[in-house]
Each structure stands twice: as C-alpha cells, then as structure tokens.
Amino acid sequence: MDLASYIDHSILQPNYTEKELENQIAKCIELKVYAVCVNPFWVKKAVELSEGKLVVCSVVSFPFGLDTKGQKVFQSLKALEDGAKELDIVMNFSALKSGLIKYVEEELKAIGRSTEGFTRKVIIETAYLNDEEKRLAVELIANAGMEFVKTSTGYAPKGASEEDVKLLLEASKGRLKVKASGGIRSREQVTRFVELGASRIGTSATFEILNRGG
C-alpha cells in the first residue's frame, strides 16, 4: 500500500518557524506525500516552496470553528487566492450543539458555494459530538456539496477512532469521503484507517510513519 499518497501532512503547530516549514516541505516532496496542511498565514510560502510537487491545503477557522460565517468565507477565498487547492474547514460544532442547525447549514452552504471546484474537507470534531450529531453533521456537509468529512482537529481530547470512521462512511452513503485525523502516529493506524475506507489521513507524524520499515 502506497501510504504516502493518502497523507495530508499537518504543519499546524503555532510556534513553528519559516525554516521548519521549509524543512518539512522538502521532506514531504522527497517522500511523495500527497498534501501539506498549513495555517492561512503560511499558505503562500508553502505554495512557493512546494513547486507544484505537493498539494497545499489551508485550514479555515482552525482549530475552534468559532469565527463568523463571513469570516470563514473570507478566509477560504484568501487561501485559494494564495494558491491552496484544498481547504480543511472547521464546522461550528458549538453552534451545532446549541441547536443552531439552520446557521450551521447556511454557513456550510455559503462556504460551499464560494469555493466550488476545490476539495473541501469539513472537520466536525467528533470528540465533542454524540452519534446523532455526527450523522446530522454528515447530512449538512453533504447537502452543502462538500467532498470530505474529517474527524478531528487534533486539539480536542480525542482524535480519530475506528468506530467514527465507520459511522461517517456509513452515514455518508457514498456522498462524502472520509479523512481520519487526530492522534494518528503509527504505520499500523494509517493502514487500518485506509482499510476501513478512509480516503485521506491527517497526521504530523508523517516522517516517523513513512521512514519506518515497509
């Protein structure tokens, strides 16, 4: 299995420097990783450093999803303008849990409409949702025309689990792909999530995972 082709390498620690970004992107190119995921400020630089050999993905409203609808649209458009080809957008799970379903729906549709043609992954932060809320999130994301549902930001008490990946795939009924992320640090985990049906894996442990054996 060509694990590298499934990996979105996360470079999202807030205290990394430009030098570290350079080093990590060079290694990703060498290892033929699929994409790098960076914060909005670093998108332009990441695109420049990638020289077309890596897909650059920008996070949007990361890690809390608590920006306003307009801010999320604005941030998405800027990232695309700066050269990102994919967006990992944090859903407003606080609004969802508050029963503001209409707002969440409108927000996802507004982002969806304004970023058509790109690959959009919506992070639902499974750690904070019950199964009913996870299924509801899948419906809203699919109805907004997005491509992916993503499990976690890595900043909640729990990351991806096998149960959640199964649940999200089952609820998606083929409308969405699944990106598993959060707490994925071994080759075994990546393999297992891919076998379960995840189409993309988010991790910051890419170099440990790909350099070890296999």
Added chain:
Amino acid sequence: MDLASYIDHSILQPNYTEKELENQIAKCIELKVYAVCVNPFWVKKAVELSEGKLVVCSVVSFPFGLDTKGQKVFQSLKALEDGAKELDIVMNFSALKSGLIKYVEEELKAIGRSTEGFTRKVIIETAYLNDEEKRLAVELIANAGMEFVKTSTGYAPKGASEEDVKLLLEASKGRLKVKASGGIRSREQVTRFVELGASRIGTSATFEILNRGG
C-alpha cells in the same frame, strides 16, 4: 481588593453551548466581573445577554495568531460592529520567531489604525518567546498604539508567570498595561499578579476565585 473589577472572564472553550454562555454571563453580571472574553461567533449574543452590565471582549485570530493580516483586520472590525468594546488579538508569534519583524509590525499597525478608540490587548504567547523576543514584541505593540500586552492564550504549554509580568511592565515603560492570563486559577494568583502591577487578569476560573472567602 476588588478582584472582580480586574477580571476578564474567558468563555473560550470551543465546545460550550449557547446555554452555557447564558449561564456564565448571568453569573458574571451577578459577581460584577469587568468583562467577558468570547470567540467571534458569540460576540453578538454575548453583547445582547450582557445588557450593558459587562464589557464584551472578542478574541481575534485565537489561539494561534496565524491568520493573515487582512483576516485579522476584518475579524477585528466585525467584532466591533457586533458590539465588542475590547479585542484580545493574538500576535503572529510564528512570524516574529521567523524574523519577519517588518510583517508583524505592519500587521499590528494595520489592526491598530482600524480599531482606534477601543481597548486592544495583544497576546504574545510568552511560552514560545525568549526574553529578547518578549521585549521586541512590547516595542512593536507600543509603537502600534495598542493599550495592553497580554501574556498567554491558555493554549500553550505555559501561562502567565511573575517573571514575565515584571519583564513586560519594565519593557513597557508605562506605554502599555499588562494583562496576565493562562493557568490563573486561584485568588492568591490573582492578588499576586495585581500587586505586581497587572491591570487585568484573564481566567476561566472566575467563579471559583470569587466565591471562595474574602
């Protein structure tokens, strides 16, 4: 000492609901807390619930500071439009540590110019900076005409320390006030930071702090 008058009560956990916001704001009003600090999405609701009895502060680019300059200005203006009177803005400490001083300076000035007349606190995230970088940050923030330097987001490995509050006050030479935040959970800590010269205290443990004794 009237501790409540020093407190910015943080309601920044990403998974709280509207109901929790209501409860916490009601308690803050009862305890005569100075301000509540919320995420951008909740500013409008917090202003409505406060009924003029609390100052509402919005965080900007929280907790990483890694949005672009334009996004930070946009987010600041929207928060003020929604009724916030204060802004706690996360400085791009990643850019600072990368030596992109000019960019950080321009960003702070751009936010400073567009939000004049309001109380602006710039979070430098002391956990990631050495003393030289902390002093440099104070210069940039003072030169941008801001009112406060704030120690921490609460999302880094370390929060406020006595040494940092002293250093920031000393470096500010009266140009900036200091807000201590991050890891402050007791009455004793609040008292100590205020005695050292901090003008504002950020904490989510407000109710434990104010209900206990004294």
